């Protein structure tokens with residue numbers, strides 16, 4: 001129940017045990033379906049949608065490395081670890097990078113971006129939709145995309161924890177590159193990711209004259225496999241079959257119902273945590289639902305709570321990189337009532353063990369009220 005990887009459904013696990021010819025006719029069909037179902041998940045009509053053999057960070061690097069090279073300028077909007085990572089990657093391929101840091105636990109402000117774009121020229125703007133490291137949601141993302149387009153700047157959005165957990169409308173919001181991983185919202189195995197390019201982004205890639213430093217992540221080479229069913233490198237066959245199943249489950253559930261399940265599940269957890277007497281780390285206004293950050297009270301040790309939870313209740317949650325918080329994931333299969341009740345109970349008991357009194361029954365009642373209070377909104 002941490003900030004990823006998340007549990008996977010049985011159909012996904014079963015698909016992950018199968019190897020077939022990566023260039024055979026069955027695989028061709030699988031690839032076509034992954035693309036079509038991917039278009040639904042990303043809400044795009046673009047056919048430049050591909051899988052990536054590697055972590056979400058590889059998909060991120062693929063976006064960055066194909067669109068940036070020496071002489072290009074990137075505006076990197078920073079809220080924490082993952083948004084900052086895009087700046088590191090941009091510098092590594094020789095681009096000039098300007099970072100706009102939203103500051104301590106805050107979303108990026110569209111007006112600030114607008115003012116900066118009025119003064120300086122950039123080729124690419126990067127940002128996260130949800131910053132998993134601290135639990136902040138960039139609510140103003142659609143406005144920021146709009147401003148970037150007005151200035152003719154390409155955009156790259158990290159939707160690793162948010163894709164299929166909340167609205168992400170690639171075409172409607174005019175986003176040029178969207179990346180996501182398997183192990184979070186999509187609820188498949190870690191190590192196989194996805195990326196989608198808009199027509200404008202693809203055109204920039206086609207026109208590129210600068211040499212490409214990354215061979216595996218070269219989008220033009222990758223499209224030989226994802227567009228023409230030809231050899232690039234040996235595809236991670238089981239991982240792609242697993243991605244196929246995960247996407248099929250998303251299509252079956254529908255995005256609307258899936259978003260609703262995630263929202264109710266996460267709100268139930270948040271309300272339960274607060275009713276127990278703990279504090280949420282991020283103000284409601286820009287709190288991310290996909291990863292719930294809980295502030296640690298004075299004197300309570302993160303490792304003590306988490307190791308007791310894991311040993312006694314077999315529930316694992318995450319600590320954080322440098323912040324005094326613990327984090328509970330609310331992505332994909334994590335948003336199921338049995339996981340919620342178990343996690344909240346285990347957490348309450350573990351806080352007590354760590355010497356912090358919580359009101360466990362108030363917390364559980366509050367969760368129950370949200371999940372089962374209205375039959376239409378039942379989270380199975």
Ligand SMILES: *Cc1c(COP(=O)(O)O)cnc(C)c1O
Pocket residue numbers: 004055056057058082128130131132133158159160161181184190191
């Ligand atoms: C987890 C995460 C990543 C990195 O994913 P890896 O698979 O570890 O590379 C990037 N961005 C966000 C928003 C994430 O939550």
